[in-house]
Amino acid sequence: MRTVTWQSLSEEQQAAVLQRPAIAEGANITAAVSAVVDSVKKDGDKALLELTEKFDGVRPNSIRVSNEDIDAASERLSEEMKAALNQAYKNIAKFHQAQKPVPLKVETQPGVVCEQVTRPINTVGLYIPGGSAPLPSTVLMLGVPAQIAGCNKVVLCSPPPIADEILYVAKLCNIDEVYNLGGGQAIAAMAYGTDTVAKVDKIFGPGNAYVTEAKRQVSNDFRGAGIDMPAGPSEVLVIADETADADFIAADLLSQAEHGPDSQVVLVTPSVLIADQVTDAVQRQLQQLSRKDIAQQALASSLIIIAESVTQAIAISNYYGPEHLIVQTKNPRELVPLLDNAGSIFLGDWSPESVGDYASGTNHVLPTYGYTRTYSSLGLADFSKRMTVQELSADGLRILAPTVVTMADAEGLDAHKRAVTIRIEKLQSAE
Amino acid sequence: MRTVTWQSLSEEQQAAVLQRPAIAEGANITAAVSAVVDSVKKDGDKALLELTEKFDGVRPNSIRVSNEDIDAASERLSEEMKAALNQAYKNIAKFHQAQKPVPLKVETQPGVVCEQVTRPINTVGLYIPGGSAPLPSTVLMLGVPAQIAGCNKVVLCSPPPIADEILYVAKLCNIDEVYNLGGGQAIAAMAYGTDTVAKVDKIFGPGNAYVTEAKRQVSNDFRGAGIDMPAGPSEVLVIADETADADFIAADLLSQAEHGPDSQVVLVTPSVLIADQVTDAVQRQLQQLSRKDIAQQALASSLIIIAESVTQAIAISNYYGPEHLIVQTKNPRELVPLLDNAGSIFLGDWSPESVGDYASGTNHVLPTYGYTRTYSSLGLADFSKRMTVQELSADGLRILAPTVVTMADAEGLDAHKRAVTIRIEKLQSAE
Incomplete structure (x- = not known):
C-alpha cells in the first residue's frame, strides 16, 4: 500500500491520487456483445442453448430450471446454511419493508388535489454472476426488494450449473422463473424475451465486463430494458483516527481487496501511527487468506492518505465518493451529518463491511466509481416508479x-x- | 385522426397500432454533437462563445447573465405575469415540499441498526430550451425541486437572448448562476465545466435532438454528468366513456398536438358516439388555433381506438404507457387502482392536462416513449440520493x-x- 501525505500534494496531485483507474472498454467487447445480443434477438432459445454451450461449456437439459430442481436444492443444503440464509432474508426484508412509501396527497389550492402514487415495476430480471463461488447474498439483495415492491413477475438468470444456495434463496424470495443463462446472452434474453425467457422491464445485478456492456447496450435501446445503475469495480474507504483498532481496519481493507484485482482500497487517517500499524497488519493478515493472490494485486494500487484532521479526511472521502465508507473514530455517529457521496456507511468498531454485504439488512448493491454523487444505494424505489395524479x-x-x-x-x-x-x-x- | 376497433385487430396489429414511431437517430447528429462536446472540453469558454455565435447567431457580452440583468427582467414583466408565475411557484413548491423523505431507522436484530438517509445532489444543471416562445414553466418544474431538495449549487443554461419570464423564475427559485448557452455546447459545459461554467453532477431538462444526444453522450462518460431520464416526443392518452364531454376531450387532444409534429395523441373509448363527436370537435376547434399547422401534422399520426369496455381501455393504456393519461369517465377516481405505466394522470372533467403542465403542483417533466414502465414523474427524489448507514x-x-x-x-x-x-x-x- 502506498502512503501519501495529503497536505504535501498540489491540488492536481490530490486529484490524480484519487482518480480511479479507467475501466477497460475495448471495441472488441462492444462488438462481441453486440453479436451475442443480435443472435439472441434473431434466434431466441436456439441461440441461447448454443451460446451457453460455447461460453459456459455445458448444454443444460432445459433453459428454465424446473420447480423440482429448485425444491431438491433445499434438501441438499445443510440446516446451518439454511438458517443463515433465512436470517439474512429476514433482516433484509425488515429493512426494505420499512422503505415502503407513504401515499402522498396535497391540496395545493382549494379544489386542486395533487397526489403521488407508487407502483411496482411489472416485470424485473435479476442477474447473478457465476464464478468460483456462488453468490446467494446477491440473490437476496435483488430478490427481496423485488418481492416487497410487489413486482408481478421476477425472473433470475445465472450461468449453469446454478448452485443450491442460489436456488434456495430464489425460492425464499418467491422468484417466478429461474434460467440457466449467463453473460450477455442472459441479459439479451431478459431484455427482448424468447419463447422460454420472459421479457422484462428492468434488469438488475452485477456482472463482468461482458454483462456490463450488454446491460449498457439493451438500456440504450428503448425496445430493450432499463437497468439498475452503471457498474464499476468495488471499493472501500476507511476514515480512522488514533482511537481505531489497526487489526480491524486491516481486516476491512483486505475484505475489500479480495473481491478482485481491480478493487479500490483507501485508508484516510490523521494518525501516522495508525497508518503504520495498518500497513503492518495488512501484511500479516494477508498471509492467512485463501484469496491472497487476488488481494495482493488489489493492494498494489491501494492507498493510505495521511490527512491533517478528521475533518479533512471527511472532505477527501466526500470528494472521492466511495461505494463503502467505514468510519472508525472516537464518535463516528457525530460525523454522519458531514458525510456525503457514499453508497453505504459503516459506523464504529463493530460494523465491518461484511455485515452489510450479507445480513444486517442494508443492500449491498451500491453505486461505485464515483456514481455515489448521483446514484443511490439500491432499494425499494428502484423496483417501483412514481406516478402523479391530479383531480380538480x-x-x-x-x-x-x-x-x-x-x-x-x-x-x-x-x-x-x-x-x-x-x-x-x-x-x-x-x- | 384514424379510428380503429381494437377487437377487430389481431394481436400483432394491436401491437403495431400502439408502436411509437422510431426517433430519428442519424449518425450525423452523433458526430456533430461529439465534435461540439470535444471542442468545449478542449477550448472551454472560447469554444462556447464561438459555438453560440455559430448556432444562436448572437455573441453575448458574457456567458454568465449578471445579477443586474436578472433583476431588470423582473421590472419589465407585467404584474399579471408575475402573479401567475408566483402562484404556480407556490403550488409546485407545496407539492414537492410534501415529497421530503422521512428519515428511516430500523433495528433489524438487537444491536443491529440500519438507516437510510437522503442527501441533495450537490450541483445540478438545468437546461431550458429556446424556440418560438419562452418556457418559464420548465424553469419552475426543474428549479423548484432543486431548491427544495437543497442542492448546493444550481445553474441554468438557455440559448440567448433569455426571456424575462425565465430570468424572473430563475430568481424565484434562487438559481445560483444563469448562462447564455444552448444546445450541445450548454450540456457539454455543464458536464465538464469551463472557467465560467460550473461543472455539475447531474443535468435536467428537455431539448431538441442535439441536446438529447449531448445528454446521452455526457451521461455515458463517468467523467461527465448524470441525466434525468431518456427523452422522447410528448404524448397523451385519453380514456373516455359515454358520459364524457367531446369538446373537452378534443381540446385536450389538441393541446398535446400543438406541442410538435411528432406529438402522440390517442383516444381510447368504448363509445362510438364519443369517437365520432371528438373527431368532429377536433376539426372544429383546430381551425381556431394559432399553431394549427403543427397540430394538424401531429393529428395525422394520431389515433382513436374503440375498445369493448372501459376495462379494456385501461388495459390498452397500461400497455401503451402514456406520458399523460386523462380519464374522463363516470367515476374516474375508482379506476385509479387499475391504472399503471403513466407519467401523470388527470381525473375527470375539470382536470385538463394544461393545469399540470403549468400550475397545479405536479411536475410536467415526465417519462415518455414507454419509459413510464420503469421511470418516474420527476420529483424531489431525482435531486437527491439515498445512502444507507449501519451501526452494530x-x-x-x-x-x-x-x-x-x-x-x-x-x-x-x-x-x-x-x-x-x-x-x-x-x-x-x-x-
Whole structure:
C-alpha cells in the first residue's frame, strides 16, 4: 500500500491520487456483445442453448430450471446454511419493508388535489454472476426488494450449473422463473424475451465486463430494458483516527481487496501511527487468506492518505465518493451529518463491511466509481416508479384558470389555454 | 385522426397500432454533437462563445447573465405575469415540499441498526430550451425541486437572448448562476465545466435532438454528468366513456398536438358516439388555433381506438404507457387502482392536462416513449440520493456473526469472514 501525505500534494496531485483507474472498454467487447445480443434477438432459445454451450461449456437439459430442481436444492443444503440464509432474508426484508412509501396527497389550492402514487415495476430480471463461488447474498439483495415492491413477475438468470444456495434463496424470495443463462446472452434474453425467457422491464445485478456492456447496450435501446445503475469495480474507504483498532481496519481493507484485482482500497487517517500499524497488519493478515493472490494485486494500487484532521479526511472521502465508507473514530455517529457521496456507511468498531454485504439488512448493491454523487444505494424505489395524479373540482379549475391562461399565453400555447377556457365557458353557460 | 376497433385487430396489429414511431437517430447528429462536446472540453469558454455565435447567431457580452440583468427582467414583466408565475411557484413548491423523505431507522436484530438517509445532489444543471416562445414553466418544474431538495449549487443554461419570464423564475427559485448557452455546447459545459461554467453532477431538462444526444453522450462518460431520464416526443392518452364531454376531450387532444409534429395523441373509448363527436370537435376547434399547422401534422399520426369496455381501455393504456393519461369517465377516481405505466394522470372533467403542465403542483417533466414502465414523474427524489448507514453494537455483531460467517464461507470469501471473526476474538479475549 502506498502512503501519501495529503497536505504535501498540489491540488492536481490530490486529484490524480484519487482518480480511479479507467475501466477497460475495448471495441472488441462492444462488438462481441453486440453479436451475442443480435443472435439472441434473431434466434431466441436456439441461440441461447448454443451460446451457453460455447461460453459456459455445458448444454443444460432445459433453459428454465424446473420447480423440482429448485425444491431438491433445499434438501441438499445443510440446516446451518439454511438458517443463515433465512436470517439474512429476514433482516433484509425488515429493512426494505420499512422503505415502503407513504401515499402522498396535497391540496395545493382549494379544489386542486395533487397526489403521488407508487407502483411496482411489472416485470424485473435479476442477474447473478457465476464464478468460483456462488453468490446467494446477491440473490437476496435483488430478490427481496423485488418481492416487497410487489413486482408481478421476477425472473433470475445465472450461468449453469446454478448452485443450491442460489436456488434456495430464489425460492425464499418467491422468484417466478429461474434460467440457466449467463453473460450477455442472459441479459439479451431478459431484455427482448424468447419463447422460454420472459421479457422484462428492468434488469438488475452485477456482472463482468461482458454483462456490463450488454446491460449498457439493451438500456440504450428503448425496445430493450432499463437497468439498475452503471457498474464499476468495488471499493472501500476507511476514515480512522488514533482511537481505531489497526487489526480491524486491516481486516476491512483486505475484505475489500479480495473481491478482485481491480478493487479500490483507501485508508484516510490523521494518525501516522495508525497508518503504520495498518500497513503492518495488512501484511500479516494477508498471509492467512485463501484469496491472497487476488488481494495482493488489489493492494498494489491501494492507498493510505495521511490527512491533517478528521475533518479533512471527511472532505477527501466526500470528494472521492466511495461505494463503502467505514468510519472508525472516537464518535463516528457525530460525523454522519458531514458525510456525503457514499453508497453505504459503516459506523464504529463493530460494523465491518461484511455485515452489510450479507445480513444486517442494508443492500449491498451500491453505486461505485464515483456514481455515489448521483446514484443511490439500491432499494425499494428502484423496483417501483412514481406516478402523479391530479383531480380538480370545477371550483378548483376556476381558481387556477387565470394562472394557467397567463402562462400559456406567455409560452404561445393556444390550445393549452383553450383546454381551460372551453371548460370555464361551459361552467359559465350552465350557471 | 384514424379510428380503429381494437377487437377487430389481431394481436400483432394491436401491437403495431400502439408502436411509437422510431426517433430519428442519424449518425450525423452523433458526430456533430461529439465534435461540439470535444471542442468545449478542449477550448472551454472560447469554444462556447464561438459555438453560440455559430448556432444562436448572437455573441453575448458574457456567458454568465449578471445579477443586474436578472433583476431588470423582473421590472419589465407585467404584474399579471408575475402573479401567475408566483402562484404556480407556490403550488409546485407545496407539492414537492410534501415529497421530503422521512428519515428511516430500523433495528433489524438487537444491536443491529440500519438507516437510510437522503442527501441533495450537490450541483445540478438545468437546461431550458429556446424556440418560438419562452418556457418559464420548465424553469419552475426543474428549479423548484432543486431548491427544495437543497442542492448546493444550481445553474441554468438557455440559448440567448433569455426571456424575462425565465430570468424572473430563475430568481424565484434562487438559481445560483444563469448562462447564455444552448444546445450541445450548454450540456457539454455543464458536464465538464469551463472557467465560467460550473461543472455539475447531474443535468435536467428537455431539448431538441442535439441536446438529447449531448445528454446521452455526457451521461455515458463517468467523467461527465448524470441525466434525468431518456427523452422522447410528448404524448397523451385519453380514456373516455359515454358520459364524457367531446369538446373537452378534443381540446385536450389538441393541446398535446400543438406541442410538435411528432406529438402522440390517442383516444381510447368504448363509445362510438364519443369517437365520432371528438373527431368532429377536433376539426372544429383546430381551425381556431394559432399553431394549427403543427397540430394538424401531429393529428395525422394520431389515433382513436374503440375498445369493448372501459376495462379494456385501461388495459390498452397500461400497455401503451402514456406520458399523460386523462380519464374522463363516470367515476374516474375508482379506476385509479387499475391504472399503471403513466407519467401523470388527470381525473375527470375539470382536470385538463394544461393545469399540470403549468400550475397545479405536479411536475410536467415526465417519462415518455414507454419509459413510464420503469421511470418516474420527476420529483424531489431525482435531486437527491439515498445512502444507507449501519451501526452494530458489540452484542449486535455477536448475534449476527454466525450468519455472516456461514454465508462468507459459502461464497468462499475468507477475508469477509475474518473481518468478523477478528472482532469476535478480540471481544472474547477482553472478557
